Amino acid sequence: MISGKGGTGKTTIALALSELAKDTVKADCDVDAPNLYLFYDGRDIKKEYFYGEKKAVIDKKFCTDCKECEIVCQFDAIKDGTVNSFKCEGCGACTLFCPEKAIHLKEEKTADVYITQTNKGIISRAQMEVGSEGSGKLITQLRSNARKFSDENILIIIDGSPGIGCPVISSITGSDAVLIVTEPTQSGLEDFMRVMDLCRHFGVLTLACINKYDINEKVAGEIEGFCRENDVYVIGKIPYDDTVMKSINELKPIVYYEDSKANNAIRKMWDNIQEHINRLNQ
Amino acid sequence: MNIAILSGKGGTGKTTVSTNLSTIIGANYIDCDVEEPNGFIFLNPSQIKREEVKVNYPVVDSSRCTLCGDCAKVCQFNALVRTKKEIILFEKLCHGCSACSIACKHSALTFGKRTIGIVEEGKCGNLICKRGVLNVGEPMAVPVIKKLLKNLPQGTNLIDCAPGTSCNVVNSLQYADGAILVTEPSAFGLHDLKMAVQLVRNFNLPFGVIINKYNAENERIQKYCEQEDINILGIIPYRREAAKVYSLGKMIVEMSEYKEIFEEIAKRLREVFPWN
Numbered sequence: 001m002i003s004g005k006g007g008t009g010k011t012t013i014a015l016a017l018s019e020l021a022k023d024t025v026k027a028d029c030d031v032d033a034p035n036l037y038l039f040y041d042g043r044d045i046k047k048e049y050f051y052g053e054k055k056a057v058i059d060k061k062f063c064t065d066c067k068e069c070e071i072v073c074q075f076d077a078i079k080d081g082t083v084n085s086f087k088c089e090g091c092g093a094c095t096l097f098c099p100e101k102a103i104h105l106k107e108e109k110t111a112d113v114y115i116t117q118t119n120k121g122i123i124s125r126a127q128m129e130v131g132s133e134g135s136g137k138l139i140t141q142l143r144s145n146a147r148k149f150s151d152e153n154i155l156i157i158i159d160g161s162p163g164i165g166c167p168v169i170s171s172i173t174g175s176d177a178v179l180i181v182t183e184p185t186q187s188g189l190e191d192f193m194r195v196m197d198l199c200r201h202f203g204v205l206t207l208a209c210i211n212k213y214d215i216n217e218k219v220a221g222e223i224e225g226f227c228r229e230n231d232v233y234v235i236g237k238i239p240y241d242d243t244v245m246k247s248i249n250e251l252k253p254i255v256y257y258e259d260s261k262a263n264n265a266i267r268k269m270w271d272n273i274q275e276h277i278n279r280l281n282q
Numbered sequence: 283m284n285i286a287i288l289s290g291k292g293g294t295g296k297t298t299v300s301t302n303l304s305t306i307i308g309a310n311y312i313d314c315d316v317e318e319p320n321g322f323i324f325l326n327p328s329q330i331k332r333e334e335v336k337v338n339y340p341v342v343d344s345s346r347c348t349l350c351g352d353c354a355k356v357c358q359f360n361a362l363v364r365t366k367k368e369i370i371l372f373e374k375l376c377h378g379c380s381a382c383s384i385a386c387k388h389s390a391l392t393f394g395k396r397t398i399g400i401v402e403e404g405k406c407g408n409l410i411c412k413r414g415v416l417n418v419g420e421p422m423a424v425p426v427i428k429k430l431l432k433n434l435p436q437g438t439n440l441i442d443c444a445p446g447t448s449c450n451v452v453n454s455l456q457y458a459d460g461a462i463l464v465t466e467p468s469a470f471g472l473h474d475l476k477m478a479v480q481l482v483r484n485f486n487l488p489f490g491v492i493i494n495k496y497n498a499e500n501e502r503i504q505k506y507c508e509q510e511d512i513n514i515l516g517i518i519p520y521r522r523e524a525a526k527v528y529s530l531g532k533m534i535v536e537m538s539e540y541k542e543i544f545e546e547i548a549k550r551l552r553e554v555f556p557w558n
Contacts, residue, residue: 004318006445007293011470032446033291033474054358074338074379086452091358091379105358130480133449136421162292162445163317166421186531187297187320194318194418201419215522216529240522248468249500 001179002171004191006162008183009211011035012244013266014159015253019120020270021155027146028125029139029171030161031111037125039251040118050126050141052110053133054090056083062102069094069103086131111138115145122149136170143171164198172198176280177205179235179273183212184220192223196232207276209236209269235276236269238262283555284439285309286458288482290474292445294466295494295518297321298528300442302535303462304409306544307551309438311406313413314454316399316426321442323531327404327411335414335429336395337422338378342369346390353382353391374421399426410435424453431457447481455481460555461489462515467496467503475503479510490515490554492547513554516547 001014015036018024028036056077058069063081070078073094077087085108095103110132116123124146126138146156160171172178178199182192192208199206208227213220220237227234241262247254254263287300297315301324304311313321340353340362351364361375362382373396383391399416412435414426427450431441434457441458444450455461461482465475475491482489490513493503497520507514524534534540 003292005293005320006318007291007466032448032477033470035291035470035473038469038473072380072384074377086456089377089379091377091381092356093379093381093384096356096381096384128448130447130477131452131484135449163315163423163450164418165317165416165423165450168317169419169421183529185529186323187318187528190320190323191318197418215525219529245468245497245499248470251469 001158001181002160002168002195003162003181004164004195005183005188008181008188009238009244010181011159012248012254013179013181013209013211014157015039016255016263016266017270017273018157019253019255020267021157023153024121024155024157025146025150026121026123027142027156027158028123029142029158029167031126031128031138031142031167032161034125034127036159037116037123039253040116040120040123042116042118042123044114045117046115048113049109050111050113050138051107052135052137053108054092054105055085055088055108056090056092056094056103057106058083059102059104062100064100066099068097068099072097108132110135113138113141113145115149122146124149136166139167139170164195168195168198169202172204173202175204177207177276180206180208181211182208182223184210184216184223186219189219189223189226193226196230200230205280206232207235207273208232209238210234211238212240213237214239233276235272236265238265238269283460284434284441284458285555286441286443286455286461286487287464288443288451288454288461288478289445289464290447290476290478291465291470294464294471296445296464297324297442298534299462299464299492299494300440301325302533302540302544303547304440305406305533306535306541307438307548308409309440310410310412310435312430312434312439312441314427314430314441314450315444316414316416316423316430317444317450319413319415322411322413324533325406325409325411327406330402330404333401334397335399335401335426336397337376337425338380338393339373339376339396340371340382340391341394342371343390343392344368346388348388348390350387352385352387356381356385377422398422401426401430423450427453447477451481455485455487458485458487461487463489463491464494465491465503466494467500469502472502472506475506479512488555490550492516492518494518495520513550515550515554516543518543
């Protein structure tokens with residue numbers, strides 16, 4: 001589940017689909033905004049530290065203040081013998097260049113990684129250290145943890161992050177299918193085109209869903225036209241529905257609101273997705 | 283003065299706040315959400331100048347290379363791999379750090395440059411509008427953000443950040459003197475706002491919160507801000523008509539109700555930030 005633009009409804013739809021699919025393992029790969037677990041009364045059955053980056057550390061005992069490290073650093077991360085850990089990318093060039101061998105790289109914890117058991121299956125998730133690198137490595141770890149609890153018959157639903165960069169690439173590579181959740185706004189359309197291009201770049205089966213399509217039916221039509229031209233199947237169109245906000249605030253997946261228009265549309269979309277999956281398996 | 287607009291959660295209205303506010307207070311607009319930059323849709327700047335963003339990557343001189351593999355050994359990003367026949371580069375993993383060339387005893391490595399995105403600059407009336415655009419398929423946005431922020435225009439700049447709290451945002455905050463955190467009054471909004479608050483506090487930046495898409499259904503953000511002694515700079519109500527105006531790529535300050543709200547926010551901004 002990815003979107004390009006943020007806030008189009010990835011988590012809402014990921015939740016709804018996993019409720020409908022019943023037997024699923026969920027991986028919350030939107031590590032900057034990990035909201036999926038909020039819906040469940042889960043128990044963490046495993047917690048691990050994740051060391052996702054390295055930082056240079058200068059040993060003052062050996063440092064002669066020659067400033068060679070400042071010159072060699074491509075990231076302007078060293079000033080007056082102090083490493084700015086926000087800027088340091090952990091490349092180690094300074095450790096190689098330092099004539100006194102006074103610098104080494106230290107592994108930094110960038111996240112707590114959890115396996116959470118809920119009454120609706122496993123969630124693989126992480127709590128990132130604020131400000132650390134949202135690297136693809138962490139996503140890869142979360143996906144690999146999710147795989148440990150699934151087999152060929154169990155669907156893994158990945159709630160991805162916005163954008164088109166490293167975390168998104170790590171979320172889609174090797175996935176069987178990608179569902180892009182978009183919204184009919186100029187911003188949504190522009191971002192959709194970029195993220196769809198990314199999916200094509202990696203050659204992954206791409207489906208699209210237009211959330212809140214009736215906010216602007218003209219732009220929704222443009223998105224559909226664009227999908228047709230690019231052989232992307234629009235698998236669902238979900239109307240704007242205040243119940244969605246209510247469901248987020250009550251922390252109850254939208255599929256449990258029987259009168260909700262959005263719920264009905266998502267259920268229809270799930271039928272379509274199943275058909276697609278079955279066709280894939282044939 | 284550079285003010286960063288960030289949010290934690292995506293889609294809370296960073297770009298809406300940045301673009302509308304920049305026209306109200308006469309600030310330049312800098313779009314740092316280089317993976318999905320949308321601000322130009324609304325400000326529609328003209329006379330655009332473009333500059334490519336290039337990064338270094340190592341080139342192996344096979345006449346000098348002995349296939350010792352030292353370069354691959356020191357690469358922290360696994361961008362270089364030694365095989366029996368050659369050194370292979372995975373250019374998208376390369377950070378351009380030059381550790382490999384330092385490690386190479388045979389001076390077999392030089393650097394080439396490749397383009398990973400562009401920086402654009404144009405004008406909307408008197409305001410300077412800049413943005414970075416990362417090429418699709420490139421994983422690393424940070425070099426584009428750095429290039430974009432290196433030579434910021436004089437005066438007040440509003441820096442529209444990427445969602446989240448990781449490297450893209452961290453690098454944008456390096457240049458900020460203050461921050462505006464845009465959130466929405468949902469359980470998600472609050473959860474992710476807390477992460478953004480932690481980040482700006484780590485940076486010791488003065489900051490305030492704007493609550494967008496407010497529907498008077500709950501007061502969770504106000505309660506949190508009160509507990510944490512955080513300034514609320516403004517509350518922007520949700521209206522279906524405003525969502526429609528936004529969807530068309532237009533500015534919501536074209537609606538008088540929203541213009542007044544942004545004028546109020548501008549006043550509050552001057553109270554919160556050390557200005558002029």
